[in-house]
Structures are given as structure tokens and as C-alpha cells.
Amino acid sequence: MSVRVGVIGTGSIGAEHVRRLAQQVSGAEVSAVFDVDRERAVAVGAPVGAAVHLAAHDVIDDPAVDAVLIASPGDLHAEQVLACVAAGKPVLCEKPLATTAESALKVVEAEAARGRPLVRVGFMRRHDFGYRQVKAVLDGGGIGEPLLMHCVHRNASVPPWFTSEMSLTDSVVHEIDAARWLLGAEIVAATVVAVRSSPLAGGARDPQIVLLETAAGVVVEVESFVNCQYGYDVRCEVVGSTGTVSLDTPSTGAVTRGGGRTQPLPDDWRSRFGQAYLDELQAWVDGRPGGATAWDGYAATAVAEACLRSLATGARSTVTLADAPTGSPQ
Ligand code: NAP
Numbered sequence: 001m002s003v004r005v006g007v008i009g010t011g012s013i014g015a016e017h018v019r020r021l022a023q024q025v026s027g028a029e030v031s032a033v034f035d036v037d038r039e040r041a042v043a044v045g046a047p048v049g050a051a052v053h054l055a056a057h058d059v060i061d062d063p064a065v066d067a068v069l070i071a072s073p074g075d076l077h078a079e080q081v082l083a084c085v086a087a088g089k090p091v092l093c094e095k096p097l098a099t100t101a102e103s104a105l106k107v108v109e110a111e112a113a114r115g116r117p118l119v120r121v122g123f124m125r126r127h128d129f130g131y132r133q134v135k136a137v138l139d140g141g142g143i144g145e146p147l148l149m150h151c152v153h154r155n156a157s158v159p160p161w162f163t164s165e166m167s168l169t170d171s172v173v174h175e176i177d178a179a180r181w182l183l184g185a186e187i188v189a190a191t192v193v194a195v196r197s198s199p200l201a202g203g204a205r206d207p208q209i210v211l212l213e214t215a216a217g218v219v220v221e222v223e224s225f226v227n228c229q230y231g232y233d234v235r236c237e238v239v240g241s242t243g244t245v246s247l248d249t250p251s252t253g254a255v256t257r258g259g260g261r262t263q264p265l266p267d268d269w270r271s272r273f274g275q276a277y278l279d280e281l282q283a284w285v286d287g288r289p290g291g292a293t294a295w296d297g298y299a300a301t302a303v304a305e306a307c308l309r310s311l312a313t314g315a316r317s318t319v320t321l322a323d324a325p326t327g328s329p330q
Helices: 012-023 038-048 056-061 074-086 101-114 129-139 164-183 274-286 294-313
Strands: 003-008 028-034 067-070 091-094 119-122 146-154 187-193 208-214 219-225 233-240 244-247 255-257 260-262
Touching: 003 012, 003 056, 012 028, 012 038, 012 067, 012 274, 028 038, 028 056, 056 074, 067 074, 074 091, 074 101, 074 119, 091 274, 101 294, 119 294, 129 164, 129 233, 129 244, 129 274, 146 164, 164 187, 164 208, 164 219, 164 233, 164 294, 187 294, 208 294
Parallel strands: 003 028, 003 067, 067 091, 091 119, 146 219
Antiparallel strands: 146 233, 187 208, 208 219, 233 244, 255 260
């Protein structure tokens, strides 16, 4: 029996998820889609035999939909996830779970009240082979006590509407989740450090440095540079008391000639994390544990909010998380 997935939002990543679910994920089919752009929904849904609905709730309520994938704009996620929880349907929500910590917490509470884990958040780095290797070393005590972490997150370029704030809420939020997951600790404070902006950044603050702190004093330094021009480059290194463990941008096809070496880089997140998205979907369809929970989505949004406060004020901003409700999967 296939898991029949309904997809809400068939734009950039939604269309890719539909294709993966229909063609690459075993035990899955896409039975329904909805997008406010009906032409786009038809173009994405019809080739895979999905019904094209007229509203998001029609997807959620469709008896031919066992589970829902949400890839609509982020400010719609909380409401759509809450509707899935109310319907008792498992939901994989693209990041962010919500655009405010307050609304993300409502999802956590609704899921806890329902009494079973239904919500997963699309922080796909948790499924990336390289990140999982780093996690295995850390969990095995391979570098002793983690002390600090360096992260680099660079995109070749972004559209003109991509703001300094989005660099934090859309890009750095991946490092926020990765740091929480790798270190097994909550972030308690965030500081955005002003950096000289690139003349190619179109007036946005780019690059930016973000300092995240855990309660134990581990400091995570994140460079977000979304107009770096040269390619997509995501790296990290955790420095521990007895060694370090790092993740580099994977590269094959290095050419060595004429006294030099060139190594191709991924163009963007699609090519860099293509396998991670696929593994994320397969794990979700299989019902395997792992992946980011609603709590993880809430905590990431709360830290992103602290980053926004720090960007606005220039000051260090603390993060105060609510107590997890009883029964909330973490
Ligand atoms: P996108 O290309 O703009 O796609 C979003 C689609 O949702 C658009 O077709 C949009 O239509 C449609 N939409 C608008 N209102 C809707 C509604 N009420 N119900 C259903 N669909 C609606 O954006 P995207 O890049 O795919 O991003 C979608 C989400 O995925 C975002 O939250 C983003 O942060 C996340 N994302 C995650 C990753 C990752 O690495 N995990 C990567 C990319 C994106 P209109 O264009 O007509 O408004």
C-alpha cells in the first residue's frame, strides 16, 4: 500500500517534492495538490495523476490523502499544519514551521494534545550524509567536549527582494537547526554582528555574522553570505576538547593540470542537498523516527526571532523557550 500524499504549494520546492515522491520515493504517490496558482498546480499535479483541488483544506480533508506535505509560503505554514493536526494527518512542513515563535508553539501544543507525533519539519540537513557523519563523531565522543562551531553558508546570489532579515530567517535558520541537533543543546542567545556589506548585495546587509550561544557556553559562529558570487558553499567545523570534526562542500571531478587544481562546487541548494531531500521524504513516508519535530521547528523560529531582534538593535538577544507540553515529542 502506498502512502497517498497531498501537497500544498507547488512552487519551487513543492514541485521538486512532488517529482521525488512520484518518481523516486518508494511506497509513495501524490494523490492531490493545491496551489493558489492553479495553472502551476495543474502543471505539477496532472503529470503524476494527482487531483488538483481548489483550496488547501480540500487537500487536508480529502479521504484519498493519508499525509500532507506543505510547501506554501512560510507565513501560511502554522495555520495549515494546525489543520492537518486537527484532521489527525501526518504532515511534513517545509521550514519554517511558523514565522513567529508564538504560532509555532501553538502547533507544538496542538500536537501534544492530539497525543501522537504528527508533525515533521523540513530541516533536510539532518538527512545529509556529511552532517550525519559529523553527528556520529560528536555523539561518539570522538572530539571530546564540543567547545565552539564555525559555520559558512554562502549562496552565489539571491533575488533583489531577498532582505537582510531573510538571510537570517531563511538561510541561517538551517544553521540554527543544525547546531541544536549536532550539539544536542538549545540556543539561549543570539547576536548579529555588523559586517561591511558587499557592493554586490543590492543594499542588504550581506555578509552577516551571527553568534549563537548554548547554555553550556558553546559558541556557534555563522557566516551568512548570500551574494558570494562564486557558488553554493555550506561548511561547518566543530572544535572539541580533543579534536575537531568538519563538513566540507562535497566535490567530485576535481581537475589538476598546469600547476593548479580546480574543484567544481554545487550551483545551489538543489544540487547540494538533492539526496538529503530524497532521504528526508523516504524516511517520512516509511514512518521512520528522526527528522525535525514540531519542537525543533518552534525552537528554530524562537532563535531566528532573537536574531531579528539583534539585527534591529545591534544588541545580544536572549532566547526564552516555553516549557515543552507533556507528551510533546522532542
Ligand atoms: P515558491 O516558489 O514561492 O512556492 C510557493 C508556492 O505556494 C507558490 O506557487 C505560491 O503561489 C503558492 N501559494 C501561495 N499561497 C498559497 C496558499 N494559500 N496555499 C497554497 N499555496 C500557496 O516558494 P518555495 O521556494 O518553493 O518555498 C516554499 C517553502 O519552502 C518556504 O517556506 C521556503 O522557506 C521553503 N524552502 C525550503 C527549502 C529547504 O532547503 N528546506 C528550500 C526552498 C524552500 P504564488 O507564487 O502565486 O504566491
